[in-house]
Amino acid sequence: MGFLTDVVGEAFRYVADFGPELREILALTLVVAALATAIGVVLGVPFGVWLGLSRFRGRGIVMAIVNTGMGIPPVLAGLLLLILLWNDGILGSWEALFTPGAMVAAQALLAFPIAAGVTAGAVRNLNIDAREQLSAFNVSPAGRGWIAGREVWPGVAAAVAAAFGRVIAEVGAVLVVGGNIEGETRVLTTAIVQEARQSNLGAALGLGIVLLAVALIVNLALTWAQMRGEARV
Amino acid sequence: MKLRLAIGLLATVVLVAGCSGSDRILVGAGTTTVDSGLIAAVESRYSGSVSVVGGSTAEILASADQGSFDVAIVHDEEQESAFLADHPDAVRRGLFTSRFLIVGPADLAGQIAAGTPAEALAEIAARGWTFVTRADGSGTHAREMQLWALSGMDPVGEWYVATGQGMGFTLQVTDQRSAFTIVEEGAFLAARDTLTLTAIEFPDDTDLMNPYSAILVNESGRTFFEWLTGLDGRNATLLANDEVFGQVVYRPSQDSEQ
């Protein structure tokens, strides 16, 4: 019991201190996760809308691939990128390995199928009358997609939240392609792993508390936006 | 409001792009030396810009094989030799030496009368005391398996527990079960405050020595490599030891040419 209270006390002291190292880690975590989510959403949501609206042979297979992608182990996504980014790899000339850029790319790879899959699900659940009306409109496929995406926007917001939650909480991909370099590529999750490896359980728990707080704030903001949007419409 | 958002986003992109600068030196080093802060304390005394990535010897040499590290700091003779055979241009020098410890509950550890680490393991196995292994392919795990081979015992049975985890978790499990394990001194010192384990003392601990090598992989890392393995680097390592551990755990090699 004494040990547990010690660790928890240390954790809260660590958070309360909010030292420069923690601030730096938090800032990088937010920037990387936000950019990765943005890229994943910008590519994934339109793809999801298209997938949800279209009827073609093999759509089921594409859907299955996307759903599998939603569950891809982050460390596997990291490894795939690592192999590409190795100096002698296909993208080695970018010299992007162990940079925040590589971390953004790896997490975007994780965010994309989630953004696409959740959006496609929301579009597929569109009322049959809405789908019928939509296909009767005299608009381009892109215009149709825009109307459909707007119609299911609470679902799109859920896709954003799910993608952000996944990337900010994952450690496998950022550790492999980021390398957890102090002051360069260290984020909350990789810092937690490192502190835990060192048996600095208080600091590890403190970082975990910060991570959960960030995830909670982002989700509250999105839920609030959803509810406000629902009330307005 | 929108303008501020746009500026913030732009600054972020510039920051991320800027970090992928090609002039920095990338160093891959053993997990314990990085996690403990030792390597950071060493390179902070170097005038240039160095980025340090932690990993197991196998992981670091795999990325170095693809040219992704300029300098590798690793500790497995066998893997190092294989790497040098594949890369005739690479240069290896002895860097520093740490040692492994066999740790366990004080009351049991005091009963062990063995003269060498291998004999101690044989005794633990014979008495059926619990032994916790990382079983994760790390340098520490490799050394443990070598010692079991020397001991003549087969580590199989209910008393032999595998975590498949890193050192920190493995130490916690060992402590909770009042068991034994093998650990690098640096990692043990970092975690000692949270543990009730003590190290077994041996008259002859040669088999527990843990020599690290520095390998120059890419020519761009030469300046740092020469500094690290030269007199200034050795002094920096001693000062870093004091800063991180309050004692010398990673002892610089006297004659670094190999």
Next chain:
Amino acid sequence: MKRVSDKIALDMSGLQWSAAGRIVVDVAELDVKHGERLVIFGPNGAGKSTLLRLVAGLVGERGGENVAYLPQRPYMFRGSGRRNLLLGLEDSESNRAEVLSKRLGVSNVIGTAASRLSGGERQRLALARTLASSRPVVVLDEPLAAIDAQDRDAVVAVVGDALSERATIVVTHDEDVAAAFADRVAVMVGGQIRQVGSPQEVFLDPQSEEVARVVGHHNVLVGTIVKSDGPLVQVACSGLMVWALGEQAAGSDVRVLFGAETVTLHTVDPSSSDVGKDSARNHWLGIVQEVIETGRLVEVVVDVGQPVAAMITVGSLDGMGITQGDSVALSVKATAARAVTAAKQ
């Protein structure tokens, strides 16, 4: 003045559609001409909506590009009524949509959130949007289903105006709408077109028992209102004066509708031209043209200047001893007949 051309705007001949192994639509021969208003009339489940969806290209392979389509249950997307009014329209069409929304009486709700609109308001908005489209073929599925009965004539008039020269296909199961609107009526039963003709032909002269059941033996008289009296109007139909329910102004072109079952037959005493007294306001004399036995009911077609059908039982027929060529009197309560505004010709 001739609105309907001979040129075919859309040929539906040979359209077929099956769902779950059942043939839903199987059209042998049907087309709509430029400027023509074709009403598809039939019972629920006849395949009318599916035929329209085929025409609009929502199912099946062909068609759709030239078709403006109003679904049976128009869906309102998130946002204001205005957004829904203008959705999918080009700039040039938007102005027309605004004007039509005013004429259809929903210009006051375009600032309201679509989710707060009533069924009738939604249908009018969607109707305005569909009619504003410049596509040459307009397809409307039950366009008046959610619109109150007293407003239907007005809406029909606006729709007729807005369609102008375009080919139009309307699905309805409302006989008043069909009769008021159609140049031609196609009766659809079990996925097939069973009879095509003018409203008078189809409603007065069904070619089969099945069609007869579907159309309910409707009498349709075309005329012009001469005066109105409270809820009633008096309509001059080719010399025959008819009282019917209606609120249109004098001078309006209307069609008067009443079912054959609402017509009462009287034998006429040859010594007196007095028809006798009852509460009906319409009393006409005529000559029996035809007696058609359909099971236990008999349809008696009487020429009173134009043909009017009466439905009586076999027992009544035997009791009255009516045969072809006899003089008879007809009476129809004014409240059983409705005057509906005819779409502009």
